[in-house]
Structure formats: C-alpha cells, structure tokens
Amino acid sequence: MPVSPAYRPDPVFPQLGREFADPVNAADFPQTILRFRNDRAAATVGLQTLTDEEWIAHFGRFEPLPGNINPPLAQRYHGHQFRSYNPDLGDGRGFTFAQMREVGTDRLLELGTKGSGETPWSRSGDGRLTLKGGVREVLATAMLEALGVPTSRSFSLIETGEELVRGDEPSPTRSSVLTRLSHSHIRFGSFQRHAFFDAPERINALIEHVVANYYPELSDASDPAAALLDAVVARVAKLAARWMAAGFVHGVLNTDNMNITGESFDYGPYRFAPYSNPNFTAAYFDQTGLYAFGRQPEAVFWNLQQLAGCFTLVTESDPLIEALNRFGPTYRDELVTAILGRLGLQPKGTEDDAAFIQTVFGALAGGGEALRWEPLFFDWFCGDAARADRSPRAEIYAHEGFQPFREAIAGYQAERPERLQHPFFANAEPEELLYDEIEAIWAPITEQDDWSAFHAKLERIETARQAWGLWAQGEGERA
Template sequence: MQTLPQDAIYRASPRIMALADWIGDPVSAADFPETRLRWRNDRAAAGVGLADLSDDDWVRHFGRFDPLPDNMPGPLALRYHGHQFRVYNPDLGDGRGFTFAQMLDGDARLMDLGTKGSGQTPWSRLGDGRLTLKGAVREILATEMLGALGVNTSRTFSVIETGESLYRGDEPSPTRSAVMVRLSHGHIRIGTFQRLSALQLGDEMAQLVAYCLANFPGGAFPDAPHPAVRFFNQVVERMADMAASYMVAGFVHGVLNSDNMNVTGESFDYGPWRWLPKWDPGFTAAYFDHQGLYAYGRQPEAIHWNCGQLAVALRSLVDAAPLIEALNRYPELYQQAMVRRWCWRLGVEPRGLDEDTALIGACEAAMATGSLGADAFFFAHRGGRGTFADTAEGTALKAALEPYTATDSSHAYWADTAPQAMLIDEVEAIWQPIAQSDDWSALHAKVAAIRRMGEAMGQRPQPQGHELA
C-alpha cells in the first residue's frame, strides 16, 4: 500500500461500498489536459488527516483521482431521482461528479469527498460533465461565507484548473475549466430515496435507512415504531434547522429541488445563489425561477415540501401516520431554530420562544423600513451602531431589545468600518482579476476576511443531538 504524508487522524472508512451494487455506477475521472492547483483547504483537510499532503500528491488524488490509501477502489456516480421545480424527473444522477473517498474525522464522524466537474458519467445526459473555473470560485466564496454565518454546509476542499475551454450560455465563453472536490458528511439525497421508491426497491430502501441511522448522528427517538420513522424525524429536524440558517444568513440557495437536499441537513451544490442586498422576501437567485418558487421568503416552505416527498418515499417501509406526525413537527422546529440562530447572530441571549419571535419581527420591520440587508443590520447592532430609532420601527426594535442580555462582541471585527458581505458585485470584482490576469489575491484576501468574521461570530448554536458540522 502506498504511504501518504498524513497526520494521525487519517482513517479511511469506505462504508458506502456496502451499498455500491445499487446506489451508484463505477466511473472514471476525465483525463484533463492539465492540473493546476488553485485552492487547497488545509483547514478542512486537517480535520480528516490530509493537510500534510504535498502539492504533487494533492493534485494526484484530487485532480487525477488516484485512490486514497485503503479507501474506495474507484469513484461512484450516485443514482437518484428528484422533483425539479415540483416536476418529477426520473432521469437524474451524478452527471458531472462522483463520490470517491470516505474517512473519519477527529470526532469519528463519517466524511465524504465528492466532486463537481470531474467528467461525464452515465447520468450526464447531454452535459459535458465539466465545471467552469468561475463556478468553482463562486463555490469557494459561498461555502466560506455560509460556514462563517453558522450554516451547516459542505466545504470546498480543492479546486484544480484543468486546461479546457468551456462554452456556457450564462457567462462569457469560452471560459476556463476546473474540477472541484467538496467535503461533506454524506451525499445521500432525498432524491436517492425517491428513486428506490419509484423502482420499488424495498430491501435497498431499508438498507439505506440503516446506513443513514448508523452514520449520520441525530436524535435517538426510542419510541419510534420503525427505523424509517426514527430516520425521518432526524431529517425533519435537520432540514428545519437548515431552512432557518438560510433565513438568518440572508441567503438564497436558488435551486431547492429534492435532488439538492442532503439528508444530513447540509447545504450543498451552489449554482445561482445570492445574498439579499436588502430585506426582501420575494428576492430570487435563479434567473429561470420565473414564479419565485425558491424566493428567499419561500425557502422554509420549499424545504418542508421536500421533506414531504421523503415521507412519500418512505411509505414503502412504514405506515403514513407516524411519518405525518414527524412531518408536522417541522413548523415548530423551524421556529425554534429561527430564534436560536437569530439571537446568536444578533448577539443576545435568548429569552423564550414567544418573546424571541416578537424580536425577530421587530428586526425584520426595521430592516424593511431601512432597506437594509441582513449583513448590514446585524453588524450595526453588534458594533453598537444600530439604534434604528429614527423610525417608528426602529423605536419598536429598541424597546424590544431592552430586556435582552448581550453576548460577547469584543472581537475587533465588530469595530470594522463595514461588515463582510457577499453581494453579487463583489463576487464579480473578485473574479475579474482572476479572469484577466490570473491574480488570485482578492479571493485569498476575501476568504481570510470571512474567516475572521467567523471567529467573531463564534460557535454556532446546535440543536441537541445534531453535532454534524
């Protein structure tokens, strides 16, 4: 066996191979013309024992996809179905990505390495299986910002430029290409279960439920009448928390299809994302979302709807009643997550569900009146700048805040002149020097600034029993 430079916590654990006969298709990565290392996330790599890899070995494993020691023998392009803008599509699957390694982190949690832009698979349909370099840069920015704002997200682990010219209808072409690796707790989607249900693969469905229960920590639910019910309760809790995290971050995912819903509750797969420039529930991220189905203010309902599709799929294993009961927990769980996360970002100690919910309403009214985005609003409050008392809404917010106890805002970030944000104009400004002169300094400076903001924010609040991130 080949020996890698690695620290003591690299522990290969390719558990998905037990499902390999039916969960995916063996594939090979594309043979790229070149592999130029552009991004290595050593902070993420340290958590799985891979930060000591040399650049040459990094490129060999994450650009050429030589197997990691004792890990999966080769990549698997996962199979799934899904609802896309509420229309069922059975012709899905990993069309430009695959899962190629699993390992344990320092807390013995299972982690996956998966790709985007790694070449064509049986599920590529008419696609070329590639990723633009700009798309990879956007994913770095999205995952770094979301992670700093407490969202349970995949992490952009590696980006390698591949030397191909790509043509895309939604950006200037030809454009540069890349292959990206993301680190996640898993890549099992709601659409994975939908496929098994549609094909009436009951034994495989039961195996997948058991796999998720064994590998994705969550509430115990000892009174659940069936493993599928225990699993579904866990997913509902995770999804409610993910929905709240988007709202508190002021983030719009853009494409909340059921094939983009990871049952771990991790946000992932960033295409037409945006952050709110101002508080606007109707704001959409995807130019093709003509009906506003996944607008900012509709995201909690969209995620709830996707949970319902998982419940329908699990009906092949268990009666509907306990699944409906679990699904009906979502609104309350979402509201609990909202107040927990809102108070965390606002920098105050929670006082109680009703009082905290009223505080959120006062904050939203002040933002709407002042045409403020979430980043500016929360930063102003934490930095002592935000009385907002020159309007009736601001006066009401000041009164609502009076009984609250402030948490620590001593980090130097709160004294900065402006908050870190991720509006589209800045994203384009970061990309331009890369496109024009191969200057990556703005990207690296932005990532450093975002991580500093994350330090100021501190550890995000966790729902009890769901320590996934």
C-alpha cells in the same frame, strides 16, 4: 508523508452495491493547477500533511486515497426539479471519492467532486465545472460557515485547462474540478429513485445504511423509517432557519439538492439578499419565484413531504405525518435560535423571543433598500446600541419607525459580549458576499489571472468567522 496518523478511512458507501451507484473514472485533464486547498478542513480528516504535489495527485487526477474508495462511485438518484419529477438524474459531473472519520468526533465524512468528468448520468452534459462556478462555491461555503449555516466545505479547487462553452457566461470559459467535504451526499432523491421502481427492499437497505452511519442514536428505533424522517425534519428545519437568518437564497431547492444529513450543498445560482425582500430570487430561470428567499421554508417542507412519500412503502403513514407536523414548530424555534445567535443575544426562553424575531424582520423590512441585510446584525451585535449609533446607518436607526426594535433589543442580555473586542467589530462595515463583489473578484482572475482579491476575500471571511464565533460551544454541524 501522504497522510497523517489521524487519517482513518472508512469507505462504507460501496457496501450498498450496484443499485445505488456506478463505478466511474475521473477525466484526464490537460492541466492541474492548484488554486485553493482548505487545510483547516483537511486537518479534520488527517489530510493536511499532503504536499501540493500529492494534493494534486489525489484531487486533480483522483488517485485513490489509501484504503479508500476505488474506483469512485457516481450515485444514482431521481428528483423533483422545480416540482417536476425527473427520473433521469444521478451524479452527472461528480462522484463519491473517499470516506473517513473526523478527528475528535468520529463522525463519518466524505469527499465528493464537482466537475470531475462524464458519468452514466451526464445526459448531454460534458461533466465539467467552470472555474467561475468553482470560485463561487468556494466563496459561498466559506461565508455560510462563518454565518453559522450547516454546510459542505469546499476542500479543493484545481483549474483543469479546458475551454468550456456555457450559455450563461462568456464562452469559451476556463474549467475546474472542485472537491467538497460533506457529512453525506445521500439525497432525498436517492430514496425517490427506489420508490419510483417500487423497491421497498432497497429503501429499507438505504434507511438501514443511513441510520447506521449518520444517525446511530436511532439504531434501536422500533420504526426506523419514521424515526429517520423525524430526525431529518429536525435537521432540515434548522438548515432553513439558518439560511433565513443569513439572508441566503440557495436558488435551486430541488429534492436532489437536499441531503439526508441536513447540510447546505451544491451552490449554483445562489445569492445573498442585499436587503429584506421575500420575493428575491437567485436563479434567473426561477421565473415564478418558487425558490424565492421568503418561500424557502415552504420549499424544504414540500421536499420533506416527498421523502415521506417514499417511506410509505416501508411503514405506516400516521407516524410519518406526525414527523412532518413537527417541521413548523421546529422551524420557528430554530429561527429564534438563529436570529438571536446572529445578534449575539441570550434567549429569554419565553414567548417574548418569538415576538422579538418578528420585530427584527419588521426592522429589516422597514429599512427598505437603504438597510442592507448584513449590516443590521453587524451594527447591533450583542445589543450594543451605542456602537450602532456610531455606524454609517445611524440615521436609519434614529428614525421613529425603528423605535420598536431599539426598545425590544434593549431587553436582551449579550451572549459572550467579549467578542466585541475582536478587531473585526472596529470596522465600519461588515463582511458581505453580494453579487457585485463576486463579479469584482472574478474580473481580475479572468482578465489577468490575478487571484489576490479572491484570497484576500477568503482571509476576511475567516476573520469574520472567528469574530462571530458562531461555531463556539460545541456547535459542530458543519461538514
């Protein structure tokens, strides 16, 4: 059975026309070895019933899914890369492959690729993805979902049997093609392209498309552009706050790497911060620290300003400025929600919450390199001081400088404290995804083709996801 009855194709993106995307063909790979399939994600779109052979046919050779996009479409967009405008961008090694409705919610979701071959926008690139890059993205999306960050989900990873040459890893290196499940791949840069060509009619068409398919609650708005910007500001503020609570550094926050539905996606040189350091960067080429950990809220706000600039071609500036001005307060509120959620605490709904967040960041900073980012949230989950005092970091928590945090957290009630009964919290250490561990997972793959550490890590992350329970109570922002 190729698809389940729950599969409901809805390929709306092609309706936008040729000014928005180009039809392309996938590369003909010499091999298609299935390395990862996300059956939990597949079940949300009715594709979990595919056999491995059918899976490879669709996500290794990209035979069209029933009633879906054919041929695939490489999206056109521009973007600011490290704040320098680049009009030569577009899907250079990926395409939009399928769109369907999510089981149970009716949300429009789509499958997009990375490493599927050359397109008109490949420039001098080969359109391929290294296997290591695919492994890293699978791990990143699994970890971010577990930590409550709105993110694309890695749907499939297939090794493709080519030898690639890259300057940032030993070459030749193995190749892969990744398929990701997202709410949307329409980027801020998608609007920038049409603003660059002074095409307000195409900006309006794209706004209409986005509102109809991703923000239907705005369908009666008197000013669709301003209403859309306001909604995107809210979602992106939440995303930035969740990154900060997770200690996550995206690495390349260009306008073509931010989408209109506020999901984190396209993981290149990401890192999870090992400890509190606002200057921590993920990309070796980010020499000025433009996208450092502590500057991420500033970076996404700058990107929102560029999106607003596109909308000035179709509406007045004042309502756009009002929408942008809501970023700061929304981000602060979302940061409170995110940090309290990560600590398993009920908000008080007063100014005490904002003060407590500053105390949390102060405790992380005060712990220095001796206090890793993730253990603080693990040890103090649901405010259980006795459990924290039995942890390997008990000496840090007993220090006088940590006293303000202890006093502040004692004033909070636990949110769903029954979660502490999960076996995950009997461990001495939390689940993390630091650079050295990713390298240790990759080493046996490249040396012995041993995938056991990779799959074991994904199983542990899944256990952590279930234990944290951060997607409980209807919080379905993930793709």
